Amino acid sequence: MLQIALLGFGVVGSGTAEVLTENQKQIAAYCGDEVNVKYILDLREFPEHPLGDRVVHDIKVILDDPEVVLVAEMMGGAHPAYDFTRAALEAGKSVVTSNKEVVATFGAELLELAREKGVSYLFEASVGGGIPIIRPMQTDLASNEILSVSGILNGTTNFILTKMKNEGAEFSDVLREAQKKGYAEANPSADVDGLDAARKIVILAALAFGKLLNPNEISTTGITGITKDHTAVADKLGCAVKLIGHTEKIDGKVLALVSPYLVSGSNPICHVDDVYNGILVDANMLGRALFYGAGAGKLPTASAVVADIIDVLSHRFTERKLPVWVPAKADEIAAVEDYACRRCYLIEGCSRCAEKAKAALGTDTVVTLEGGRFAVVSKEMTEREATEAIASTGLTPIFCLPVLD
Amino acid sequence: MLQIALLGFGVVGSGTAEVLTENQKQIAAYCGDEVNVKYILDLREFPEHPLGDRVVHDIKVILDDPEVVLVAEMMGGAHPAYDFTRAALEAGKSVVTSNKEVVATFGAELLELAREKGVSYLFEASVGGGIPIIRPMQTDLASNEILSVSGILNGTTNFILTKMKNEGAEFSDVLREAQKKGYAEANPSADVDGLDAARKIVILAALAFGKLLNPNEISTTGITGITKDHTAVADKLGCAVKLIGHTEKIDGKVLALVSPYLVSGSNPICHVDDVYNGILVDANMLGRALFYGAGAGKLPTASAVVADIIDVLSHRFTERKLPVWVPAKADEIAAVEDYACRRCYLIEGCSRCAEKAKAALGTDTVVTLEGGRFAVVSKEMTEREATEAIASTGLTPIFCLPVLD
Numbered sequence: 001m002l003q004i005a006l007l008g009f010g011v012v013g014s015g016t017a018e019v020l021t022e023n024q025k026q027i028a029a030y031c032g033d034e035v036n037v038k039y040i041l042d043l044r045e046f047p048e049h050p051l052g053d054r055v056v057h058d059i060k061v062i063l064d065d066p067e068v069v070l071v072a073e074m075m076g077g078a079h080p081a082y083d084f085t086r087a088a089l090e091a092g093k094s095v096v097t098s099n100k101e102v103v104a105t106f107g108a109e110l111l112e113l114a115r116e117k118g119v120s121y122l123f124e125a126s127v128g129g130g131i132p133i134i135r136p137m138q139t140d141l142a143s144n145e146i147l148s149v150s151g152i153l154n155g156t157t158n159f160i161l162t163k164m165k166n167e168g169a170e171f172s173d174v175l176r177e178a179q180k181k182g183y184a185e186a187n188p189s190a191d192v193d194g195l196d197a198a199r200k201i202v203i204l205a206a207l208a209f210g211k212l213l214n215p216n217e218i219s220t221t222g223i224t225g226i227t228k229d230h231t232a233v234a235d236k237l238g239c240a241v242k243l244i245g246h247t248e249k250i251d252g253k254v255l256a257l258v259s260p261y262l263v264s265g266s267n268p269i270c271h272v273d274d275v276y277n278g279i280l281v282d283a284n285m286l287g288r289a290l291f292y293g294a295g296a297g298k299l300p301t302a303s304a305v306v307a308d309i310i311d312v313l314s315h316r317f318t319e320r321k322l323p324v325w326v327p328a329k330a331d332e333i334a335a336v337e338d339y340a341c342r343r344c345y346l347i348e349g350c351s352r353c354a355e356k357a358k359a360a361l362g363t364d365t366v367v368t369l370e371g372g373r374f375a376v377v378s379k380e381m382t383e384r385e386a387t388e389a390i391a392s393t394g395l396t397p398i399f400c401l402p403v404l405d
Numbered sequence: 406m407l408q409i410a411l412l413g414f415g416v417v418g419s420g421t422a423e424v425l426t427e428n429q430k431q432i433a434a435y436c437g438d439e440v441n442v443k444y445i446l447d448l449r450e451f452p453e454h455p456l457g458d459r460v461v462h463d464i465k466v467i468l469d470d471p472e473v474v475l476v477a478e479m480m481g482g483a484h485p486a487y488d489f490t491r492a493a494l495e496a497g498k499s500v501v502t503s504n505k506e507v508v509a510t511f512g513a514e515l516l517e518l519a520r521e522k523g524v525s526y527l528f529e530a531s532v533g534g535g536i537p538i539i540r541p542m543q544t545d546l547a548s549n550e551i552l553s554v555s556g557i558l559n560g561t562t563n564f565i566l567t568k569m570k571n572e573g574a575e576f577s578d579v580l581r582e583a584q585k586k587g588y589a590e591a592n593p594s595a596d597v598d599g600l601d602a603a604r605k606i607v608i609l610a611a612l613a614f615g616k617l618l619n620p621n622e623i624s625t626t627g628i629t630g631i632t633k634d635h636t637a638v639a640d641k642l643g644c645a646v647k648l649i650g651h652t653e654k655i656d657g658k659v660l661a662l663v664s665p666y667l668v669s670g671s672n673p674i675c676h677v678d679d680v681y682n683g684i685l686v687d688a689n690m691l692g693r694a695l696f697y698g699a700g701a702g703k704l705p706t707a708s709a710v711v712a713d714i715i716d717v718l719s720h721r722f723t724e725r726k727l728p729v730w731v732p733a734k735a736d737e738i739a740a741v742e743d744y745a746c747r748r749c750y751l752i753e754g755c756s757r758c759a760e761k762a763k764a765a766l767g768t769d770t771v772v773t774l775e776g777g778r779f780a781v782v783s784k785e786m787t788e789r790e791a792t793e794a795i796a797s798t799g800l801t802p803i804f805c806l807p808v809l810d
Contacts, residue, residue, distance in 0.1 A: 019548055019690050030547045030726070124545065130691040132537075132545030139544075140529065140537030142435045143424055143711035268697055271676040285424050285708035286535040289698035292673055293691065303690035306548035318723045321435070 002031060002313050003067040005039040007084055008075035009046060009055070012098050012125070015302030016072055017051055020309075027306065031313040038068060041084075059084050063091045070312055072305055073097040074125075082106050089113045089121065096308035098125035098301055104199035104215045107206060108325040120320050122308040127153065127200045128277045130300030131293040135311070137207050137281065138323060144283035146208035148248035150404055151279035152272050153200040155295045156184045156191040157223050157243040161260075162273040165231050165240055171224060183275060193222035194243065194258040201245030204279070205256040209249060211328035219257040219336040226260055230399065233346055233375040236367045238265040242272070244404060253334035261404045262344050262377075268292075269404065337384040342403040344377045347395050360389040377403060407436060407718050408472040410444040412489055413480035414451060414460070417503050417530070420707030421477055422456055425714075432711065436718040443473055446489075464489050468496045475717055477710055478502040479530075487511050494518045494526065501713035503530035503706055509604035509620045512611060513730040525725050527713040532558065532605045533682045535705030536698040540716070542612050542686065543728060549688035551613035553653035555809055556684035557677050558605040560700045561589045561596040562628050562648045566665075567678040570636050570645055576629060588680060598627035599648065599663040606650030609684070610661045614654060616733035624662040624741040631665055635804065638751055638780040641772040643670040647677070649809060658739035666809045667749050667782075673697075674809065742789040747808040749782045752800050765794040782808060 006013050017037060020027060028034045039054050039062050046052040059080075062068055071088040073095055075081040082102050088095050089110065097103065102110070103126045114121035124134045128151070137146070152158050156178060163174040175192065178184035190196045195215070202215040223243050234241045239262040247256040263270040268290045272278030277295025282288050294300035346369070347357060354366050354374045361378035368374045378386055390397060411418050425432060425440060433439045444459055444467050451457040464485075467473055476493040478500055480486040487507050493500050494515065502508065507515070508531045519526035529539045533556070542551070557563050561583060568579040580597065583589035595601045600620070607620040628648050639646045644667040652661040668675040673695045677683030682700025687693050699705035751774070752762060759771050759779045766783035773779045783791055795802060 023548060023550055023690065026550060027548060131694055132541040135545055136537040136541055139716060140540055140709070140712045142715045143428060143432060143708050145428055145431060268676060268681075271673060276673075283708070285428065285704045285711075287699045287702075287705055289536055289696070291694070291696065293694035297692075299690045300692055303548050303688070304545070306690075307545045310547045311544060314726065315723070318720070321719065 002033050002035045002069060003038040004035060004070040004072060004309065005041065005062045005068050006037055007041045007071060007073045007081070009040050009042040009044070010074070010076070011298045012074040012301045012305065013040070013042070015298035016074060016305045019299065019302045019306045027310060030310045035309065035313060038065070059087065063087055068093060069316065070094045070096065070309060072309060073099055073102070074305065075099065076101070078102060078105060085110060086113065089117055089119060092117055092119060094120040094312045096122045096305060096312060098305055100126040100196070100199045100203060104202045107203065108212045108327050111322050111325055115322050118319070120312045121322060122311060123203070124308050125301050125304035127203050128279055128291065128293070129295040129297060130303040131277055131279065131291050131295060133279050133291045134207065135307070136291065141281065141283050141286065144285045147282040147284055148246065149201070149204045149208055149279065149281050150244055150246045150269065151201065151204065152242050152269060152277050153197040153245045153279070153295065154191055154243060155275035155277060156188065158272065158277070159183050159275045160192070161223060161226065161241055161243065164226065165234070168228060168231065170228060171226055192224050194220040197243060197245045197258045201247055201256050201258060204245070205247035205254055206325045207323060208247060209254050210323070210325060211254045211332055212325045213254060213256050213328045213333060219259070221259045223260055229346060230260070230401065232369060233344065234262050236369065236375065237262060237344070237377065239263055239403070240270045241401070242269060244269070246404070250334040250338050253332055254328060255334035255336065255339055257336055257339070260401055262401050263404045267404055338382050340380050340382045342377055342380050342405065343386050344375055344401050344403055345390065345397040346373060346375045346399050347397050348373045349395060353395055356393045357395060360393045361386070373398070407438050407440045407474060408443040409440060409475040409477060409714065410446065410467045410473050411442055412446045412476060412478045412486070414445050414447040414449070415479070415481070416703045417479040417706045417710065418445070418447070420703035421479060421710045424704065424707045424711045432715060435715045440714065440718065443470070464492065468492055473498060474721065475499045475501065475714060477714060478504055478507070479710065480504065481506070483507060483510060490515060491518065494522055494524060497522055497524060499525040499717045501527045501710060501717060503710055505531040505601070505604045505608065509607045512608065513617045513732050516727050516730055520727050523724070525717045526727060527716060528608070529713050530706050530709035532608050533684055533696065533698070534700040534702060535708045536682060536684065536696050536700060538684050538696045539612065541696065546686065546688050546691065549690045552687040552689055553651065554606070554609045554613055554684065554686050555649055555651045555674065556606065556609065557647050557674060557682050558602040558650045558684070558700065559596055559648060560680035560682060561593065563677065563682070564588050564680045565597070566628060566631065566646055566648065569631065570639070573633060573636065575633060576631055597629050599625040602648060602650045602663045606652055606661050606663060609650070610652035610659055611730045612728060613652060614659050615728070615730060616659045616737055617730045618659060618661050618733045618738060624664070626664045628665055634751060635665070635806065637774060638749065639667050641774065641780065642667065642749070642782065644668055644808070645675045646806070647674060649674070651809070655739040655743050658737055659733060660739035660741065660744055662741055662744070665806055667806050668809045672809055743787050745785050745787045747782050747785050747810065748791050749780055749806050749808055750795065750802040751778060751780045751804050752802050753778045754800060758800055761798045762795070762800060765798045766791070778803070
């Protein structure tokens with residue numbers, strides 16, 4: 001019998017218990033032994049739950065029990081989740097987690113500590129919910145150099161943007177509906193302002209390039225400023241507005257940002273709708289691969305937590321190679337001004353203005369919109385070049401969105 | 406230095422050499438040692454190639470060299486690839502392969518032999534080219550029971566069907582163009598008649614359900630009968646015609662088939678176009694996940710071969726759990742007549758005929774087409790039920806396609 005403990009018995013924690021129970025036999029076959037939840041750490045009691053008798057309120061009970069070989073942390077929030085994770089690793093227990101905040105903030109030191117202690121620290125559930133992405137990047141893509149990762153990493157904002165596109169609705173109306181349906185929280189800031197996506201793209205950037213950026217310091221724009229104008233322009237150009245986390249290397253430095261993008265219809269991410277997530281990896285040998293699925297939700301996220309549990313327990317007699325992450329130094333981080341891509345500007349003005357904008361932006365791609373406005377898509381240029389080019393025309397754009405081709 | 410041998414130096418074989426050279430440092434870091442191609446088995450000589458001096462013509466040289474720990478088989482065809490694979494496993498060498506014919510036909514016995522000998526037999530490149538699918542199904546989805554797998558598994562036919570959709574062209578014209586561009590072979594039968602997809606869905610079915618079916622015996626329909634009528638009906642219904650390999654369990658028995666389907670616009674597979682492949686896995690906890698990317702091609706396929714090489718070499722001190730496949734017995738195979746799904750019929754007839762068809766098929770979904778024809782989509786029913794229902798109307802369908810929702 002393999003003894004494990006769950007930290008946090010909320011949505012993901014109780015889902016993890018459900019997956020372990022539901023697919024028990026298969027999981028035991030993979031692990032070579034039965035898996036038993038010996039403890040559940042939570043502030044609450046769950047007298048009605050079949051596992052209610054496993055609930056404890058003191059982490060020390062778990063840390064001090066040598067039978068417990070693995071701890072699944074699903075508490076959310078930085079503290080005490082981080083502190084409990086450190087303590088568990090220190091005690092020689094492997095840790096798996098769905099906690100993106102802890103991984104994005106403390107991942108480098110926690111991986112280092114796990115390595116020192118000869119245990120595992122896995123976090124498949126921290127990005128893309130149940131979608132396999134962390135493990136494939138470390139195994140299937142090990143033969144590749146990663147060139148870039150671009151993803152729809154937040155289901156709430158994708159639900160809102162999809163509704164806005166399909167119904168021509170405004171942001172605030174759709175947000176209210178999403179809150180009613182439970183797809184958005186009462187305080188939706190972490191989702192709509194992009195912080196949730198920022199944490200996830202920081203994790204993916206660290207996997208791709210080995211450098212961990214501070215999720216609070218990368219360029220992050222949410223979707224609160226997205227209007228019917230954006231969706232109308234996207235529609236005219238055969239694109240969709242999506243909140244994208246993107247990372248790539250620029251001259252050896254790591255760029256990571258979160259922004260609403262116009263995603264081209266030819267990019268498979270364009271068709272990732274509703275609460276689904278989609279992560280596009282561009283690799284030097286494979287080319288582009290998309291990983292798509294349920295980016296959140298009780299059972300999908302728990303499915304990824306349990307995949308990590310199986311991975312740890314079935315390889316318990318093996319030394320594991322954990323990725324080496326190093327906190328990125330200032331001179332290893334690319335400035336967003338050096339980020340080159342095509343950009344779409346919505347501008348009010350006459351056809352002569354449109355000609356001026358086209359010339360400055362080196363492009364022929366322009367569409368006209370009602371209200372005497374036009375949208376022009378620049379050639380690929382850095383943000384700095386694009387800003388200068390637009391300034392040189394004397395025109396004042398209503399908005400500017402990067403384009404993902 | 407880790408010594409390996411390549412069997413076959415065609416497209417995938419030379420691509421594998423290229424990936425190993427191009428990403429050498431990274432691959433060495435994963436494996437904990439440098440990887441060296443000691444031998445290349447091929448009938449030809451490659452005097453101009455930097456690895457030309459590694460070419461041998463006798464498999465015995467490789468089998469008898471105890472330094473060679475791994476053999477990558479990329480010869481294609483059943484023989485002698487199967488025989489060389491057996492001999493390499495017998496000699497205690499791990500084998501990785503891109504050869505879907507060998508895996509689909511002899512996978513059960515080769516996995517068994519590898520297990521006996523304590524070595525590995527991996528085949529990520531045999532399905533979906535470079536797309537990570539085999540390994541994710543065995544690791545990330547280990548926490549799930551697989552309910553079904555549906556995939557666009559052949560790039561050539563997807564290229565043809567995409568062209569037919571976008572240009573309203575006929576099959577034979579597009580095939581000729583694909584042959585000119587090198588996307589289709591001079592003898593395109595294995596692709597357009599569905600055998601290539603049949604081999605791949607048989608492999609995915611074995612991974613999902615542990616039973617290996619005979620790829621020559623599953624219900625296989627290719628795309629040679631697809632006409633403008635099919636694409637017109639698909640368009641009217643917001644669908645696309647795709648050649649799909651599908652597997653699921655029906656009352657504990659394994660169903661696997663290959664057929665052109667109408668794929669609904671809401672299914673992410675609908676948007677997998679051109680030579681790309683997409684594989685949709687439905688799992689009991691995760692729900693639906695899509696794996697998308699380059700399903701063929703030199704470097705993408707080689708990328709998967711090298712991922713397997715890294716997997717074997719980096720775990721060379723570990724006992725590996727290989728999947729257990731058993732050849733499916735006759736009573737473990739589901740009859741295609743018991744396969745329940747929605748089906749679309751194109752029928753010539755008046756509005757009274759349409760009413761009759763709707764009533765018999767338990768549906769309100771009907772669209773009219775030029776030429777006094779209509780397309781009706783049944784409710785979900787087995788093939789047997791659907792055939793009886795249509796027969797009861799006395800109408801003769803021009804075609805029938807299953808629908809993937």
